[in-house]
Amino acid sequence: MNSTPNAIKRDEKTGDPLFIDRRELRLRYEIPVKDIYPFFDGLREGRVLASKCKICLALYFPPQGSCPTCRKSDMDWVELGPTAKLLAVTKVCIKPQSFAEEEDYILGVGEFPEGVRALARLLFEGSRIPKIGTQMRIAVTKDSGENPLYVFVPTEAGSNEPAP
Amino acid sequence: MTKVAIVGAGISRFGRRTDANMNALAWESVSAALEDAGIEQKDIDFYSVGNVGVWSEESLPAVTVGEYAGLTPKGTMRVEAACATGSAAIKVARDSIASGSAKLAMAVGLEKMYGVPTPTIVELIGRAGNYFWEFENFGLTFPGYYALYASAYMAKYEANEEDLALVAVKNHYYGSLNPFAQFQKQVSIDEVMTSKYVAHPLKLLDSSPITDGSAAVILADEETARRLTDTPVWIKGQGVASGSANLSKRSDFVSLDASVMAAKAAYSQAGIKNPVEEIDVATVHDCFTIAELMAYEDLGFVGRGKAVQLIRDEQTYKGGKIPVNLDGGLKAKGHPIGATGVGMAVEAVKQLRREAPKSRQADIRHGVALTHNVGGTGHYAYVTLYGLN
Numbered sequence: 001m002n003s004t005p006n007a008i009k010r011d012e013k014t015g016d017p018l019f020i021d022r023r024e025l026r027l028r029y030e031i032p033v034k035d036i037y038p039f040f041d042g043l044r045e046g047r048v049l050a051s052k053c054k055i056c057l058a059l060y061f062p063p064q065g066s067c068p069t070c071r072k073s074d075m076d077w078v079e080l081g082p083t084a085k086l087l088a089v090t091k092v093c094i095k096p097q098s099f100a101e102e103e104d105y106i107l108g109v110g111e112f113p114e115g116v117r118a119l120a121r122l123l124f125e126g127s128r129i130p131k132i133g134t135q136m137r138i139a140v141t142k143d144s145g146e147n148p149l150y151v152f153v154p155t156e157a158g159s160n161e162p163a164p
Numbered sequence: 165m166t167k168v169a170i171v172g173a174g175i176s177r178f179g180r181r182t183d184a185n186m187n188a189l190a191w192e193s194v195s196a197a198l199e200d201a202g203i204e205q206k207d208i209d210f211y212s213v214g215n216v217g218v219w220s221e222e223s224l225p226a227v228t229v230g231e232y233a234g235l236t237p238k239g240t241m242r243v244e245a246a247c248a249t250g251s252a253a254i255k256v257a258r259d260s261i262a263s264g265s266a267k268l269a270m271a272v273g274l275e276k277m278y279g280v281p282t283p284t285i286v287e288l289i290g291r292a293g294n295y296f297w298e299f300e301n302f303g304l305t306f307p308g309y310y311a312l313y314a315s316a317y318m319a320k321y322e323a324n325e326e327d328l329a330l331v332a333v334k335n336h337y338y339g340s341l342n343p344f345a346q347f348q349k350q351v352s353i354d355e356v357m358t359s360k361y362v363a364h365p366l367k368l369l370d371s372s373p374i375t376d377g378s379a380a381v382i383l384a385d386e387e388t389a390r391r392l393t394d395t396p397v398w399i400k401g402q403g404v405a406s407g408s409a410n411l412s413k414r415s416d417f418v419s420l421d422a423s424v425m426a427a428k429a430a431y432s433q434a435g436i437k438n439p440v441e442e443i444d445v446a447t448v449h450d451c452f453t454i455a456e457l458m459a460y461e462d463l464g465f466v467g468r469g470k471a472v473q474l475i476r477d478e479q480t481y482k483g484g485k486i487p488v489n490l491d492g493g494l495k496a497k498g499h500p501i502g503a504t505g506v507g508m509a510v511e512a513v514k515q516l517r518r519e520a521p522k523s524r525q526a527d528i529r530h531g532v533a534l535t536h537n538v539g540g541t542g543h544y545a546y547v548t549l550y551g552l553n
């Protein structure tokens with residue numbers, strides 16, 4: 001906390017007087033993950049896991065610890081992929097504050113044969129934006145902080161983009 | 165349901181408002197609405213304040229606005245439904261009258277977004293979905309959400325970026341005729357096409373701006389409405405729906421299911437069978453150009469994949485089949501998140517009373533106006549039908 005001798009500044013564009021707040025608020029959340037902990041175990045082993053209700057067999061991704069249909073918390077954990085079809089894609093150019101240091105990045109939604117979908121980064125050569133319908137592979141990599149993170153990459157067979 | 169009408173409407177100038185703090189900004193529209201209705205603060209039984217906040221100074225805007233505007237000690241609450249917050253504030257006020265607990269209620273929409281730097285706003289709006297899975301891990305942004313939809317829509321229906329640009333050109337044209345709009349200048353297709361990508365394929369001029377602004381409406385039961393005015397604007401129906409927080413839970417990316425469901429409910433309540441034939445003017449949620457195109461289809465103005473042809477044929481201009489966003493829309497009028505839905509209601513009232521400037525006044529034949537207000541990316545949807553009868 002620091003105190004500014006004169007907290008009032010003139011706006012550069014309008015010239016209106018603005019009181020520059022002397023208080024600053026920083027937020028960092030602690031998010032409980034107990035009910036989906038197997039997901040993080042899987043990620044460390046290089047596998048992306050969805051939760052599956054043992055009663056009605058509904059598959060959940062992102063995973064959740066309870067099934068709202070059966071109202072029970074009895075889950076199996078099953079591996080997704082490896083392939084998924086690209087349903088929607090974007091390249092983020094104007095980035096949030098907390099991603100400001102990164103290069104422009106590509107995000108897409110991939111649909112797995114099991115019917116569930118995931119949003120993740122796409123790592124394709126040359127930061128290319130692949131076409132809708134492209135077959136991709138889900139993989140586990142490390143983020144800049146060495147935490148495991150799931151991403152979509154090209155399938156091993158090479159280009160699986162639909163013909164133009 | 166008890167009939168509820170809007171009997172007073174007010175709006176502030178939208179834009180970068182370094183001249184007014186949150187409470188003073190709200191007062192601009194609250195005072196205009198009171199003036200318009202010809203009532204005093206003491207006549208109001210209940211007021212709701214739609215505000216998303218965090219980027220602005222006050223945590224309890226309902227009470228700070230109430231104190232400044234002389235509404236204390238009337239009952240109040242702050243309402244949040246992301247970018248549909250304003251419509252949610254209207255729902256709360258309408259329900260308070262319909263339940264019989266209030267005769268006169270006010271809904272205020274307020275947002276002051278320029279209090280923090282732009283990257284902080286991008287950060288906060290980017291969290292408007294599922295925070296952990298889509299923002300914390302991957303940095304999805306709000307333009308990014310709609311860009312995902314644009315990518316799928318363009319691939320499926322062979323639309324191109326120029327088609328999206330046509331929406332911006334139309335809405336900036338009407339913004340140029342609206343003295344309350346943030347952008348009162350026209351843009352060309354070239355200017356839209358050469359503006360920088362925000363989230364591919366959406367560019368800066370495909371996007372609504374960061375905006376400060378407020379709007380207020382006063383709602384009344386039938387007896388009170390008829391006593392106060394000769395031109396009450398009735399709420400004929402309001403459909404509400406929600407969508408999954410995670411975009412990855414959506415099955416396709418060419419339509420907002422919540423909009424479709426909200427529209428269906430609103431049309432059913434208002435007895436609307438053929439929207440294009442029975443609605444005189446619409447304001448739809450064009451936070452990005454792709455959103456306006458999807459709205460044409462989700463609201464049943466045209467069939468699936470036909471929105472592009474509607475804008476190419478200029479059928480959503482004044483004089484067209486269904487005029488859309490004659491106030492400039494979110495795109496040019498501005499998008500003060502919590503105020504947007506109330507601002508749409510103010511526009512519906514002005515259009516139905518034939519009080520809009522002539523250059524952008526729709527031809528009112530059936531006396532019916534529609535507002536379509538989406539929160540997030542189809543996370544919330546509110547479709548409201550207003551009418552003279």
Ligand SMILES: [Zn+2]
Pocket residue numbers: 053054055056057058067068069070071
């Ligand atoms: Zn189950």
